[in-house]
Amino acid sequence: MGRTFAEKIFDKRSGGKVASGDVVEAAVDYVMVNDVTGPPAFEAFEMLGAEPLRNKIILIPDHYVPNKDVASAIQAKRMRDFAMKWKIKNYFEIGEGGVCHQLMMELGYVAPGRLIVGADSHTCTYGALGAFSTGIGSTEAATVFARGKLWFRVPKTDEFIFTGRLKKNVFGKDLILRIIGDIGVDGALYKSMEVKGSTISNLELSDRMTIANMAIEAGAKNLFIAPDKKTDSYLKGIVKGKYRAILPDENAQYDRRYEYDAANIPPLVAAPYLPSNVKPASEIDVKIDQAYLGSCTNGRVEDLRAAARIMKGRRVANGVRMIVVPASKKIFEQAMKEGLLKIFMDADAYVSGPTCGACLGGYMGVLAPGEVAVSSTNRNFVGRMGHKESKVYLANPAVVAASAVKGRIVDPSEVVK
Amino acid sequence: MKMIIEGIAWKFGDNIDTDQIIPAEYLVTPDPEELARHAFEKIRPEFSKSVKSGDILVAGTNFGCGSSREHAPRALMGAGISCVIARSYARIFFRNSINIGLPLVEADIDADENDAIKVDFENGLVTNLSKNKNWRFPPYNEFLQKLIDNGGLIPYAKERLSAERRG
Incomplete structure (x- = not known):
């Protein structure tokens, strides 16, 4: 029986053959926190009495920087101090940085086949590049700092197929809003979404990023778009290290299948x-x-x-x-x-x-x-x-x-x- | 975790998002008691003043949807909430709560504001004492139960780290 993207990546990362519903521990490539979710993670990390896995940790202040008030200045300082104390080089000050998810992709941390977690719910954005990525909490981010792995429940997968040409002034945003409008804010609760079809292949990466970004708004754990030549060319010159794509099998078993004619979708x-x-x-x-x-x-x-x-x-x-x-x-x-x-x-x-x-x-x-x-x-x-x-x-x-x-x-x- | 919890119900609807639980403008501290002062401020301004230690939240589907902020379960714990009972939970909220030790029950129960509720975790039974009605709920899976028995993710991770060091 064919396997979905989610099943294949958890097979690989947990070292066994998984089934949806299984709870597995899986090895993570990167863990990201921001200036809001970072401080509780730093507090939790210090309780572990462990050394951090420095190269896996990405610290990006973006929510309340430039500091909006004294309290947010203290939070941002905690992040800067944590980076200094533990000599974490992947810290991006304002002036070189920006919104965390955009930076994660631009700086080449994200690539096909990688498993990335972030203490921000829109971490699901990286599925646009063929990664498995999902939002987590601060305490669990701290445990990834120390252990480089985390527990996951292997999700069921729904597939969403778009064919047809987009109308003028219609973008990736409209496709993902169409999906959320149809299935509701818990329509993909705990699930993995695979979004595919000729419309998606024809989309530029930026539109794919918008689609993956809002998967959480349907309750999903992640959203996957198959990487292709456009993905490779986006990553050329920016990606850190090598990568190998993981693609779902053609005969994978999906829980639900939704089909759309993109030509019928207005702004x-x-x-x-x-x-x-x-x-x-x-x-x-x-x-x-x-x-x-x-x-x-x-x-x-x-x-x-x-x-x-x-x-x-x-x-x-x-x-x-x-x-x-x-x-x-x-x-x-x-x-x-x-x-x-x-x-x-x-x-x-x-x-x-x-x-x-x-x-x-x-x-x-x-x-x-x-x-x-x-x-x-x-x-x-x-x-x-x-x-x-x-x-x-x-x-x-x-x-x-x-x-x-x-x-x-x-x-x-x-x-x- | 206490095996039996009794408390008074606060009733909420479907899709209670993390911005309602703790608005983003207060995410400038991780302190549970400070966060609790602003819990549900935009939708139930009386909550933080009237909530009593041990009270229980009863909600509909997709409780805790939206952001990954652990400040949401922290605010509820800071307010003294002993347990949440909802028809379903958003996944990050679910993980966060289990990881930091806020008990969650997945059940579709009939309760009104101020009803007295009893949760028996050992037997998987919720009772609305005011209405004299019972509902069963499924146990956590083995891994989650181990996390809970360990006292949350930090003690669990500590134990794993020392086991891994021993090799």
Whole structure:
């Protein structure tokens, strides 16, 4: 009987033949923590009385850096101190870094066939490059610092097949919102998702990253997209070490199979208060106060290009503010080189350096009572970006840009053809 | 872990996410008691003032969905919550709770706010004492039970590390 990607990687990493539901200990390639999840992990690690496996540990401050207040400054300092104390070289200060998941991929820690854990729920993003990656907690991250392995329950797998050409202004964001809208926020609970088909093969890596990023919003453990030539060319010159892809068998046994014609999917929006509350952008027509473009979901240069194409020669509507946050230094530089930042600034959008900041209602764009945001981020829970009576609509970068120009949520075709 | 827990129910619905349990703006400390002061602040502002040590949360499906923040079970433990009973859990919340010693029961029970609830882990039985009704729940698998018996992931990892050192 054929085996899924999840079964094959856990076979390999646990040294046996696994079945879904088994609990196994598996060897991990890298473990990442950020400035919020790091401090509890450091506390737990010190209780273990062990030496850290230095080369496996990646420390990336991104949630509340530059420090938003004294308490967050203390947290960020704890991370810096931990890196110094234990001589961990994979620590990335602001100015060289950015949003943790983007950095993990740009710096070549992620590669096909690797098993990576991170104390951040959007660690599932790396499945876009053919890795098995999943979010974990701080205490378990600490045990990986010391042991290089962790317990996993081998998941069942659902497959999602997309065929057909994407419509104009439709992106990876819309495909993953379509899935979450259909199966719900616990539709893939504890499961592995494999997303495939000709539409996916034709997608660029940035769109695949957006898809994998939001697997957690369906409750999934991970999401896998088969690596191909595009993956290899993305990794060329950046990947650390060698890698070998693991692919599911053609006759693998899936728990459920979903099929989509991508040509029928319009630009979508997830309305408050769940990412599964999905409707076509053209049906929303809600007035906005803020448009946010950034995050590990949609803060890449391709996302900035899609938005800039719409913003060029236009202005952010009166009464609306737009915030643009490239997800890493590299993206910021590329956007500068291509003149994208100039387009945003000419449109009177606010451009900042990389941070998670407003995506989780931390700072740098928090919403007041009653305010409404359209956002390229990943969650629209109650109070996610600020006051409990504020609202977040999730959308792709083109919808965010077009809505910023119009002052209400629109399908980008209202602004550009 | 205590084999029998009794407490008063706080009732919650489906898809209670970690931003509701502990809003992100308070993730500037890992201290359970400090976090507890803001638990459920946006959806149940009275919670942190009225919760009593030993109280039990009763919820629907997908409890703890969203972020990986261990601050969520820490905030509940800091508030004195003795146990959560839900129809299902988001996976990272489930792992975090087991790893740090917050007991979770997966069961679909009928309870109202302030009902008295008893959980018998040895026999896999939840009782709503106010309604005089029982529900069975499955035991943890062998590995999780070993983790729990060890007192959580840190004591377990310590034991494994010393066993591995002995070779």
